[in-house]
Amino acid sequence: MRLLEIKDLKVYYFVRDGVIKAIDGIRLWMDKGESLGVVGESGSGKSTLAAAIMRLIPPPGKIVEGSILFKGVDLTKLKEEDMRKIRGKSISMVFQDPMTSLDPLQTIGDHLTETILAHEKIDRRKAIEMALELLDKVGIPKDRFKDYPHQFSGGMRQRVMIALAMALKPDLIIADEPTTALDVIIQAQILDLLRELKDELNMSLILISHDLSVVSEIADRIAVMYAGHVMEFSDAMPLFDDPLHPYTQGLMRSVPNIELSDQELRFIPGNPPDMLNPPSGCRFHPRCPRAMEICRIKEPPLVEVEKGRFVKCFLYGNDA
């Protein structure tokens, strides 16, 4: 049984002007102990995916179809009460902006202790002990237990957030752009910390980022999202060596490379699609350098071209 298996998931936002199909039929899975990287530009549905797994999609969004199997249990069908017990305890989340994701009026010690007490039936003394241990693990001195969030820097706060997310040793941690708000040095530290803790506690990690280089640091497997679709889903190493989908190829080329500094910075021409009226057929075809006639008409299926490599493109597995 896989740790997480997402089948034909569709998440739509019903806004006044129409329906935004933020996630429109995706298939993904991961096993225990793995890291899954989810990349894509803004609006590709990455964060909606995270919210869907946590069942925290803000209205007017809704899961309209599909299933999210977590250890064999379909999360989309759970009662809110049961889902609440999973949040934090089995699946937990680290957010993008550490500056605003902590309550300004609670000390970080309170944050940690309360989280532990919310899920475990233990006395407060034991919870405080556990909280101190967690702080130590994420590299925050114990004497800062009674400090308030505003007394910490961004990187330190993200460490607190990670401690919070790990507090109950969940099976899966979802990190939604955990380093985007931090500077580069701190980014590397936070990524190292995530990787270390993941290995130490044998957790699985979903790392969501717009930045391929961030994902490449950690991920065993990568899903490339574009306009609500998974374009390429592949083991990490072969994907970096030889990206298959034209969109992935474009993304790889647009990562700035310090060794080729005189080279012009490349980008993918065009803009991300208007999600109220997405393009017909393959959603990438208006920007795709290798678009064919059929791409306009028909949506390509996600097919396995090699072992562990899935691509949603007519250039491969031309049985369309």
Added chain:
Amino acid sequence: MSEITTKFSSRIFRILARGGMETYVCLIGGFIVFVVIFMAVFAPFISPHDPITSVADPLMPPNSEFPLGTDNLGRDVLSRIIYGSRTVLLVALVSSLFSLVIGVSLGLLSGYAGGSLDRALSLIMDSIYAFPGLILAIAIAAMLGPGISNMTVAIAIVYIPTYFRMTRGQVLSLKGHLFVEAARAIGADDKTIMFRYILPNLLSTVVVVFTLNIADAILTEAGLSFLGLGVPPPTPDWGFDLKSGQGFFTAGYWWLITFPGIMIILLVIGFSLLGEGLNEILNPRLRAR
């Protein structure tokens, strides 16, 4: 808990020590309020005469024995003012506290739950809010009949929407904060989010609104008493004394209404200054630095 209180008070002292306009505003308001509360608490010890019995000739102008004169029944105006502070403070504080508890809880529930409950509660509150405060208080007091507790209830109902609207608005904005979402993502239930995450973030605003609201409640109390819808005589009460002294003013007996009037104005100003000062101190967005 005591740790939080000491932390809070030490913060207040630090702000006071730093000085600045808002500090003085706060201090002046606090001083006036303190003096009146002192008067109310120690009324039996500081008032020179019994406030409800005739102690001298009626309508004596201010003199050395009766610094503020005597009223038409020969009662000492100073003693009535000192004892009158008890009525006005009691009614204003209790009614404001009532409005606070009901208004804040309903606002919290309404803003957090949203949906049809929110729409229904907002509609009710807005319709109460649409009336001018005193008019509504008169209507309710007239329905309930005179008496100190009925007057308190009337004033409390009038000011519930003030707290409701403020709380609901704040909850709506706090609900969207990332820390609330983060709390939910680590499995906090609705009760925890409401009382541990949202409510404490409201409190500084509630304190300010409460202080300003007491000033309003004092005016309403005086108004109701003046109209004869408040405490029954002979209980000393500033609003009622205004009313009974009013007829003698044109005959030259100015001290009957001047002193209670000044006291009402002073106390209202005191609470307003205290509220405004606290607002600037507790609300960093208003602080210009």
